[in-house]
Amino acid sequence: MANVIIILILAAAVGYGIYSFVHHLRHGGGCCGEHDAPAKKVKAADTNKNHYAHRLVMGVDGMTCQNCQRHVENALNALPDTLAEVNLSAQNVTVWTKADADEDALRKAIRNAGYLPLRTTEKE
Known part of the structure; x- marks a missing residue:
């Protein structure tokens, strides 16, 4: 019975790891703006x-x-x-x-x- 519980816990951990990996691939993983499209770059009027x-x-x-x-x-x-x-x-x-x-x-x-x-x- 203890072996079954350990296997279920390991399966849950692996399942969560796969979910997190797929979520990171789909939504990005940056520290800021993680779920947003990147902000458009504001260019200075004069770049010289x-x-x-x-x-x-x-x-x-x-x-x-x-x-x-x-x-x-x-x-x-x-x-x-x-x-x-x-x-x-x-x-x-x-x-x-x-x-x-x-x-x-x-x-x-x-x-x-x-x-x-x-x-x-x-x-x-």
Whole structure:
């Protein structure tokens, strides 16, 4: 009788594992937006970095995947006269601005996207 119970428990565990695997394949497995289509990329109006006089690099905590990267870039690229590129492996974002960067506005945009802005590491 104990053997039957063990076999039923193992069968249930294997069944759940197969269900989880199929669910992951169908719906994705990202940390954010797991069941949603990826957000459309927001492009800055001007993508030529030579047109931007100021650059700063700021750390961002909480990014773990390309969806996270796109959320942060979209939040910053939606700001006027701003171009942003996230380096996911370095956990930072480089932001180019035409006027002197309003760091408070940049930090607020990152927070509103759901991430934690860290200190600025470079500023030109």
